[in-house]
Amino acid sequence: MTITSEDAAKTRKLPYSHELDWPEGLAPWTVIDETGTQGEPYEHFKWMRRHHPVLRVHHAQEDVYFVSRYADVRKGMRTPKLFRNQVNEQVPFAFPTLMDGSAHTTIRKVVAAGFTPKAIGLVTDRVRDVATGLVDEFAERGGAEVTEALNRPLTMATISGILGVPYAEVEQFDTWTESVWAWFARVSRMAPGLPGDEEISQDLFRYLGEILERLHKENSDAVAGHIARAWKDEGILTQQQAVELCVFVFIAGFDTTTRLMGNAYLVFKDHPELLGRLNEHPQDVDKFVEELIRFRGPVHKAPRRVIQDVEVAGARIPAGSVVRLMLASANRDEEHWGPSAATFDIDRNTEGHFGFGHGVHQCLGSPLARLEARTMFQLIPARIESLDFDATRDLELLKGNSLTNGVARLDVRVTARER
Template structure:
């Protein structure tokens, strides 16, 4: 195995040493100012000029890979592009594990996320989404995440896990803390004050839920996880709790943001609402293109196990790499008119739900929620309007996801 000397590595310029075009600040590891909240212009420039971008961070340099073919290579070679970035894995999250440890956790989740478990919440999704959309459109709009997308994902994920819906309000604070703690200890993010202490409250709560669901012989996802711990001995108690936390956060945060991002598409491509109204069966195509075009998961962190050459740049073994999934999904070399939203596009091969051994097992649930929400919105809503600069807050500071944090919109109801 070849090695790269310190002198050779230093010949690759840092992001802050490059001449970025006017209007684009140098790319950073953590977006603390919000300048990377809408990153697609950055991605386009990186793909064309620096498809492997070296970025300074006090802990370690990070290499950002932006082209589709290179991202695909990284996602398909997990023995080289390893998901376990830290020397010690802080949580039993599938996205942080490799090899046998990853497959053990993944098998438990796969066995739990069977169609039967998802079908159990289909009626709940329809019922909750119908009421939310009816009220939202009737009053002429409002704040999208708090009034539409978050309540639906909360109701759905509580149903899939077997968590009482009356308790889900507590999860707003808990999930924010867990996400911040996770990002701090495993993704070089700054975290939040008290994040670990607050996260432990969620861990304790879910431990009690697992005990109850086991006694009830629940067929929910958490019930399956409890049996993998208590009956099969596949998981420890802590692993079972952490896996439930992962399922909740992964199912809640990303789907909430995905559905909120759709309003950006409705504003820029108003014809999509009429299309979905006239042909509700096209909701599936809308979701797949949305996940490609504005999927919430933008980066897949990896640590490489050996020297890797990408686009003429050799990245030394042990380096931290971030595969830019959202950039790959806009790569003009792979997608024709990649920066345009096209419901008729064949979006197969996008990385919005991961790829390879780390493909998202919860994708069917996310698709169910999103298709239901968009079908009902198009049924009742004729148009949407907002000022992106005044009415939207886009996520900043996160090391993994992007998209709408909050968005106030005005909507016009369809005539009966």
């Protein structure tokens, strides 16, 4: 709801997060989690929804307003003309998540051409073959670090296949993608970045530029082939935009799905009976994955900029302000999901969750992410009878990230089923 200047004078000016009396054990919420206190943020979200559904947070560049209730997040996601997705005046990269209007529509159409059901179907066997080998080795070893042993190899191999990019050394891609995310976050999301992030990222840009040239000559049907033709044949994209879009699809295609699948082990730790249920009823994997996306989806925030004064939950957000719509908080809002919102329930009706965004900016790669997660969590229960880990010793959560949360590293010990 928009408000007039006269109404604005009546609405209270919000205190800053660091000025509030937070409960014991909860540090004041910050824009960038540099200390790791927001690695498991759900108690923060619960308190914010109840007491400060619009939370004003100080940052050196500009204040940021965090919106945490389901109804308010939904309204923000559904009114892109008021809550603009394009936060920066000048878009620093040709990433669809940074654009609005015709520019976003054009970019989205180029990517969508490569994410059709037919394209997803072409990699289904590849996903199962790669995942089967990884899970078999994981079970035989009695467990391992799940990101390195299972999730990253699967998502890397899958997105490489659908994009049309050779699956090169994992270590090299790790360095590249870490640097690109850091550069992206520094330029567009108020994060501090990493030393040399731009210079290292340019190596990936040059590499993918060469791939685009090759795929164009081959008239490839892979996603990068569509991007190459949009650049060289149709003139929809410049060379720089084509390369940047290819970078976006590659990184977005594996990073968030890697986090999602890592988060599943936190659920299995709390609900060990789910391994038995999914083994006996593998058709329930669809329900498991959807509830996982709601309950521990990796993308926690959707940045927006409001173009005029707006009232949310009785608080005024001034025109031009940066807003972060808290998707993960909305996905646990008791007002929408009921009193069991903070409990994983495989039988829950998850319709309406924000795990893949909402509206015109909904994630194009969600069918691929679902395919990978479904495949992995059909195979894991079929091969693993039980698992165990010590969260104080074996678990490392992401920190310093402005958009995503979840497992960074997790060492798991498992008991394999008899074959």
